[in-house]
Amino acid sequence: MFVAENARQRADGYRGSVSSFQRIAFVLTDACDLLGVTVVAEALECASELAGVQHACKYGVQLLSANGGLVKCHRSLVVSTGKLGDTIGTRFACVFVAAGPNVDEVCNGLSHAAWLQRVRATATPVRFLAADTVHVSERDRVVEESQAKARLSGAIKAAFEVIRDDMGESIAREALHRTVSVHVDTILSSTDAGMTTADKVRAAGQWLRNNCHRPVSVADAAHACAMSQRTLLRYFQACLGTSPSEYLQRARLDLACVLLAETSLPADKIARRVGLTDGGRLGKLFRRCLGKSPTEYRAWQHARTNGLQPVHANERPREVPADMEAAA
Template sequence: MTCSSLESAMLRWVHAPNKGTRRIALLMFNDCSLQGAGVVAEVFQAANELASSDTGGWFYDVAFLSADGGMVRSSSGLRVWTEQLDARHDAGFDALYVAGGKGAGVAAGDTRLIAWLRRIRHAAGVIRPIAEGQALLDAAYPGDGNTSVDPRPQEPGVEAAGRLESMRSALAMIKRDLGAATARSVAERLLADSCSNLAPLLGEDGGLSPGDKVRAAARWLQENCQQAISIADAAQVAAMSERNFLRRFKMEMGITPSNFLLHERLAVTCSLLTESELPVDKIARRTGMGNGDRLAKVFRKRMRISPTEFRIQSRRMAGE
C-alpha cells in the first residue's frame, strides 16, 4: 500500500444525509503495523465509493484512534494521525479493529488502552484483532468468552494471514449491508491480481461441488507452484478444512496435494534446466524447491538422475 492510498483511506468521506452510517474504529499505538489497518480502511473506502450513488445504502465512517491522539509512529516509520480516546468514543462502534505489529506487546501494558477496551466491549458489534493485536484483547479480556469478541484464531505466525482475516471481516459486513455484488466488487478492486482466491475471502462457494472446489484448488496450486505456498493455503482456496481437503483431493485427483505440488514444481524445474542457463541453486529457489541440495535429492529420488545430468541429457536429446 502506498502512502497516498493510506492517506486517502484515512479521510472522513462526505456522504448523503439519508444513508445509514456504520462506525468503524481502528485502534493504533506506537510501532503498530499499518498493513492490516490500511487494508481495513481501504476496504471500507472502496465500499463507500462503490455505493456512493445508492441512496439506500450504508456509509462507513472510519476513525483511527490512540491513547494520546495526534501522530502515531508505525513500525515502518510512517506516522498516522489519530483521534484521542475520550468519552465520545465510549458510545461504541459497529466494528473495532485492534492493530498488530511489534508494538502490540508494549501497548498491551498501557492501562488506558486496556481500560477503554473493557468499557467499549459491550458497545461494539465486533472486536477483531489484527495479528499481534490479539495481545491487547488478551490483556483486556483474560479468559473472557464474550461473544462480541470474534473467537476465530489468527492463522499461525503470518502477518499476511492477519491482514486477510481482517479483510474477510470487513467484507462480511459490507456483504451484509450492501449485498454480495458490492462485496465482490470491493474484493476485486483490492485484489485485482488474486481473483482466484476471492471466494474464501467472501465466505462463499458459488454452489460448487466438492470436486469442483478440489479442481479449482489444483489449478491454483499449478498456477502458484513457484511461490512459497502450502497445502493449508490450497485448502483455504477450496474453502475446506485441511483434513477434508486432503481426503477429497486424493479421491478426486488420485494423488496427494503435496505430491501434486511437487510434480508441478518438478515440471517447471525441468523446463528451466533445459531452456535456461540459470544455476541449479537459483532454479531451486525460483521454483519453490528450496536450494540446490534439496533439489538434487528430490531429482535423484524421483528421476534417478542429478539436475546437472538431466540438463546435459535433455539438451543432447533436443539437438538430435
C-alpha cells in the first residue's frame, strides 16, 4: 500500500541530473480519492526498479496541497503533504491532480489555479485523476463498484502513458502488471484501439516536448508511441506542420527561454538542461531562431518584465531553419 511518508523518502533519496530524475507531483485536495494516486505512484516506483541501471530515467514522487500539512481524503484517510507555494521554481515532469468531487474548486481556486498556470507555462503535463463523483448507499453497490472500476482504469492508463513516454511500452506494461491485479492488457487495449495515426503522432510530439531536456532521437519518440520511425516521419509534418527534428528544437528553444527568463543559470548549464551539449549550440539556436544571443534574450525579457521595453510583433520566434534538423 502506498504511504505518503515513504513516497517522500523515496523522492529525497534520488540524486542525479535532470536527465536521470523525473519529479512527479500529486496535488491532493479535501475528500480526494487516493485510489488513482496509489496506482500511479506504485507503478512509477516499479518502473524505476525495472529500468535499473540500463535506463537514465528515475521517478521521485511528491505529495502537495494548497496549504500543506494534513489532508483529509476520501473515506477519512489522512495524508501528510507539502505546500504548493514551497515548490515555486521546481520543475516537474508531470503533475497529477486528485481533485475529488469538487474539481471546479481546484480549477478556479486562486491558490491552485495560479500554481497550475505556472506549471503549464513550463509545458509540464497536468492530468486530473478520476474522482468518486457520486455518493451511494449500501443498496447501490453496483454503482459504487462501477465507479471504482472507472477510476482504476483511468489511473492505469495515466500511469501507462507517463512511463511509456519515458521508458517505452514494454517497461510500462510490465510495471503495471506487477503493481495492479486486474486485466491490464484489456484496459490498455481499449486505449490503443481508439488511437488513430494522428493521435499517435500527437503523442509522439508530446513525448518529444516532455523529453526535450534529454539527448533523445526521433527513433526514441517513435518507439515510445508504438510507431515505426518511417511512419512517424511520414505523418508528422501533415499532423503538426513541421518535422520531428524541428519540433524537438522548438521545444528545446521554448524551455531555454523559460530558464533564461526565470533563473540566473549560465548559458552552458541551460544548454545541458535543454538537451544540448554546450552553450555554443544554444547560442547558435537562439541567433538563428530569435536573432539574439541567449544573453541578449535574457536582458530583453528582464526589460519586458520591468516594463522598460514594449512587446513588438516582430519579436516572435522565427521558424527553425531546416539545417538545424541535424542538431536534434
